[in-house]
Amino acid sequence: MIVKNVKAYYVTRSGPEVKAxxxxxxxxxxxxxxxxxxxxxxxxxxxxxVMSLTAGRMLKIKSGEMTLDxxxxxxxxxxxxxxxxxxxxxxxxPQQSMNSLNPTARMRNFxxxxxxxxxxxxxxxxxxxxxxxxxxxxxxxxxxLDSYPHQLSGGMRQRVVAxxxxxxxxxxxxxxxxxxxxxxxxxxxxxxxxxxLLERGFITRTVYxxxxxxxxxNIAHRIAVMYAGKVVExxxxxxxxxxxxHPYTQALIASTLDLDPQLRGRQIxxxxxxxxxLRYPPSGCRFHPRCSRALEICSREEPPILGEEGRLVACxxxxxxxxxxxxxxxQ
Amino acid sequence: xxxxxTVYGENMSKFQQYILNxxxxxxxxxxxxxxxNFILPRLIxxxxxxxxxxxxxxxxxxxxxxxxxxxxxxxxxxxxxxxxGEQFLTYIGRxxxxxxxxxxxxxxxxxxxxxxxxxxxxxxxxxxxxxxxxTLGNLLGVLAAYKKGWLDRALFPTFMFTSSMPxxxxxxxxLYFLAVYLRIFPAxxxxxxxxxxxxxxxxxxxxxxxxxxxFVSLVIIFVGGQALxxxxxSIYELDADYVRFSRSLGVGDNRIIFYIFRNAMLPQVTGxxxxxxxxxSGALITEIVFGYPGVGTLLFRSIRQSDYPVIQGIxxxxxxxxxxxxxxxxIAYGYIDPRIRARTAGER
Numbered sequence: 150m151i152v153k154n155v156k157a158y159y160v161t162r163s164g165p166e167v168k169a170x171x172x173x174x175x176x177x178x179x180x181x182x183x184x185x186x187x188x189x190x191x192x193x194x195x196x197x198x199v200m201s202l203t204a205g206r207m208l209k210i211k212s213g214e215m216t217l218d219x220x221x222x223x224x225x226x227x228x229x230x231x232x233x234x235x236x237x238x239x240x241x242x243p244q245q246s247m248n249s250l251n252p253t254a255r256m257r258n259f260x261x262x263x264x265x266x267x268x269x270x271x272x273x274x275x276x277x278x279x280x281x282x283x284x285x286x287x288x289x290x291x292x293x294l295d296s297y298p299h300q301l302s303g304g305m306r307q308r309v310v311a312x313x314x315x316x317x318x319x320x321x322x323x324x325x326x327x328x329x330x331x332x333x334x335x336x337x338x339x340x341x342x343x344x345x346l347l348e349r350g351f352i353t354r355t356v357y358x359x360x361x362x363x364x365x366x367n368i369a370h371r372i373a374v375m376y377a378g379k380v381v382e383x384x385x386x387x388x389x390x391x392x393x394x395h396p397y398t399q400a401l402i403a404s405t406l407d408l409d410p411q412l413r414g415r416q417i418x419x420x421x422x423x424x425x426x427l428r429y430p431p432s433g434c435r436f437h438p439r440c441s442r443a444l445e446i447c448s449r450e451e452p453p454i455l456g457e458e459g460r461l462v463a464c465x466x467x468x469x470x471x472x473x474x475x476x477x478x479x480q
Numbered sequence: 481x482x483x484x485x486t487v488y489g490e491n492m493s494k495f496q497q498y499i500l501n502x503x504x505x506x507x508x509x510x511x512x513x514x515x516x517n518f519i520l521p522r523l524i525x526x527x528x529x530x531x532x533x534x535x536x537x538x539x540x541x542x543x544x545x546x547x548x549x550x551x552x553x554x555x556x557x558x559x560x561x562x563x564x565g566e567q568f569l570t571y572i573g574r575x576x577x578x579x580x581x582x583x584x585x586x587x588x589x590x591x592x593x594x595x596x597x598x599x600x601x602x603x604x605x606x607x608x609x610x611x612x613x614x615t616l617g618n619l620l621g622v623l624a625a626y627k628k629g630w631l632d633r634a635l636f637p638t639f640m641f642t643s644s645m646p647x648x649x650x651x652x653x654x655l656y657f658l659a660v661y662l663r664i665f666p667a668x669x670x671x672x673x674x675x676x677x678x679x680x681x682x683x684x685x686x687x688x689x690x691x692x693x694x695f696v697s698l699v700i701i702f703v704g705g706q707a708l709x710x711x712x713x714s715i716y717e718l719d720a721d722y723v724r725f726s727r728s729l730g731v732g733d734n735r736i737i738f739y740i741f742r743n744a745m746l747p748q749v750t751g752x753x754x755x756x757x758x759x760x761s762g763a764l765i766t767e768i769v770f771g772y773p774g775v776g777t778l779l780f781r782s783i784r785q786s787d788y789p790v791i792q793g794i795x796x797x798x799x800x801x802x803x804x805x806x807x808x809x810x811i812a813y814g815y816i817d818p819r820i821r822a823r824t825a826g827e828r
Contacts, residue, residue, distance in 0.1 A: 201728050202728070203724055203727060203728045232730060233730070234730075235727070235728055235729060235730030236728070236729035236730040237730065240728070240729065241725065241728040241729075243721060243724070243725050243728075244721075245721055248720060248721035248722060249721045249722055249724075249725040250722055250725070251722045251726070251739045251743070252722070252743065252817075252818075252819060253739075253742055253743055253816075253817060253818060253819075254739065259726075262726070262731050262732075262735045263726075263729045263730070263731055266729070266730045266731045266732050266735070267730060297818045297819070297822075299818070299819050299822060300822065310725075313729070314729065317729075
């Protein structure tokens, strides 16, 4: 699966657009959990909305293309996404499960609506039967089918939302901070559920969006680090955590709490400054005002993208350290 | 299965407790209202017998001594010479027998007869107006919220205008333009004086002609208020996360509008039930402006004549209807919204 050159700007009533996602490209392999990490306002959720084809009216997609199993769809302009894509090819696991279910509908009724949206001729009982079978396979209680959302605990509700999202076996599940409102044991159960969904082939691949780097370490195979609407570094989870190369990634990891006994005494370093106003992003590299390694060129020109497929970094400073063997790649 | 049944049984008993609790409060409110209903008309300054005697003496020809005798006879007949406590007990006893007493002003007509005469007019005018206004208002409200654009830009200010205009202005304007100036509709009454009530064609057409203006004025007012409420609720619901999530899974527009409609409708149902509850009082101003022979007109006339038994009879009816409507809203709400049902059953 490939996402290419996504530019998505928010239209403001007056003044310039907010460049929330600016020229983002990456590819995701089959069976992979692809993590996207970044601080608040870096454009992760905007990217999720673009990929899940649920962008609101205020979000203008300037360019971009998504290729998913031999289907390619242009994301920009008046999107003519086949109706079937929603839920069947791309599914969203949203941020807040409390509000993502209709409060006055039982799970079984919502499931019938979801399944019948794609199989209009299916008998409602058959849709419920399939959902029951799926719940049994995933070792979740079948009684949730007869429940209203308010009757389920937060963790259970989020797991049920995950099951409903993936009922149609989507090729891509976009999990947008699904655990941010859950306690740690529910977080763990949800992560295990997502892994189970992948193992059983109910979903082909997952984009997992979060600001929680330690959590991502437990689930993601590869990680993309976003800063101010751009991807600054991509690599396997080990590479990003153990050998971060971009100064922002390094700073992000240095500012993360770690329960590892050997590292516990380490001083936590924050990142000085604040994320930029994306209406007026900094010239050149968007991180340069806060970067301890900034060079003179960083404020003038956009950084080159270095490395090879699957291990990329966008940084002038890294290029200067060319002893590390990075070379610029053509995109 | 066994476990499920016991859980269900417990909930049922809790729900029954809840209903029992509501019944208790209903009866308590009823008693308070009954007392207020008895005392309040007696606080109006002036004695009704004085008014009757005044009318008699203004005609002349009756001597002072005779007037005094008539006065005493009336006071005794209506029981006004007895202490207040005894009057109250008599009042309660009669209500229990379904007897609301004799009208002071239109003696010997009994109050229940007067009300029974007026009530069909009021119900026939109001019930269709409320039901049609409610349905139309809610549909237009959802439509304006969902379609946005020119439809919303046209409907929203219109509803704003009709719902905030004082009702008597609207009805008088309608009356002036359509009945007095253009003479399309008759200016007042429930039917033409030339026909007598009965189940025949001339009476029905006459009644319908007189029906139109008060009916339309009520519908206009009701539609505006309902549509504004529904529009605001729907806009709020449209932004809800569940709408976005349902869309992301490809659920069709019609189903989503149904979700929105159902969830936005909850407060509107309360409005409907309460409107039906207060229906009995008659749209006082409507009936006065259009001279409609309903409960409102009867009430207005009785107040002017200090006709206690009729006022009490009507307020008793209003009171029972409003209390019943509130009672049923409490129960019905739980059936419409599972969250409220859960709370009342003590699940959380």
